[in-house]
Amino acid sequence: MASIFRPSVSLDLRPKVTCTNLSTKEQLKFQSKSLRKEKLNVRLRSVKANQAPGTSVVTELNNKTDYGVVGVHHVGLLCENLERSLEFYQNILGLKINEARPHDKLPYRGAWLWVGSEMIHLMELPNPDPLTGRPEHGGRDRHACIAIRDVSNLKKILDKAGIEYTMSKSGRPAIFTRDPDTNALEFTQI
Numbered sequence: 001m002a003s004i005f006r007p008s009v010s011l012d013l014r015p016k017v018t019c020t021n022l023s024t025k026e027q028l029k030f031q032s033k034s035l036r037k038e039k040l041n042v043r044l045r046s047v048k049a050n051q052a053p054g055t056s057v058v059t060e061l062n063n064k065t066d067y068g069v070v071g072v073h074h075v076g077l078l079c080e081n082l083e084r085s086l087e088f089y090q091n092i093l094g095l096k097i098n099e100a101r102p103h104d105k106l107p108y109r110g111a112w113l114w115v116g117s118e119m120i121h122l123m124e125l126p127n128p129d130p131l132t133g134r135p136e137h138g139g140r141d142r143h144a145c146i147a148i149r150d151v152s153n154l155k156k157i158l159d160k161a162g163i164e165y166t167m168s169k170s171g172r173p174a175i176f177t178r179d180p181d182t183n184a185l186e187f188t189q190i
Contacts, residue, residue, distance in 0.1 A: 074112070074119035075144040077183045078127045082109050084180050085122050089113050092161050095120070115146055131182050137166045138176035138184030145186040151175055154187055 079085040089095045090113070098119055101112035109124040135141045148154060151173040158165050158177060168174035173189035 072118055074121045076121045076123055077144070077179070077181070078125050078129075079122050079179075079181045079183075080124070080127065081180075082111060082122060082124045086111060088179050089120065089122065092157065092163065120144070127181060129182075134178075134182055134184070137169065138178060138186060139166075139169065141184045143176065143184035143186050145188055147190045148187045149189065151187065151189040 077085075086097075090097070095113040095115060098112040098114050101119070101121075103110065103112075111122045113120045113122065154175055155165070158175070163177055165175045165177040168176070168188075175187045177185055177187075179185060
């Protein structure tokens with residue numbers, strides 16, 4: 001009889017990562033930069049030093065903690081006044097509300113805003129974090145990062161709206177700003 005605590009069938013849930021057109025040197029560079037060796041057992045299959053250009057190499061990852069992460073679904077941000085926050089997120093940043101998400105089924109007011117294929121969930125709830133004394137540069141605070149195409153265009157939008165921001169300290173094309181509730185947002189150009 002099978003136990004409910006231990007399945008009688010074992011499943012191989014290890015992710016498979018395909019690397020195409022990589023030399024052996026590039027594969028090792030990928031392996032050392034992208035994989036945490038202490039947590040992953042990496043095995044290269046069909047890797048030959050003289051592998052023909054254009055052929056695929058399959059890297060199999062055996063990660064005992066893998067449970068199928070595919071991306072970030074949404075980021076939850078607290079706000080004091082939903083209308084004020086929607087003014088910022090919709091009218092300044094241009095984000096659209098996801099009408100399919102529940103608004104009336106939760107015990108607080110809120111809104112779901114599309115950010116590409118992911119979302120920001122604004123929640124009108126008391127904020128336990130201090131609103132003052134936060135770092136001037138949002139990169140030194142908890143923040144959500146949104147990928148954008150044109151930092152210079154966003155800079156013009158923020159300037160026109162009189163919204164303060166700082167540029168990335170690393171010199172890369174990125175802007176850090178705060179919403180009306182001091183939630184830090186990073187916008188990085190990809």
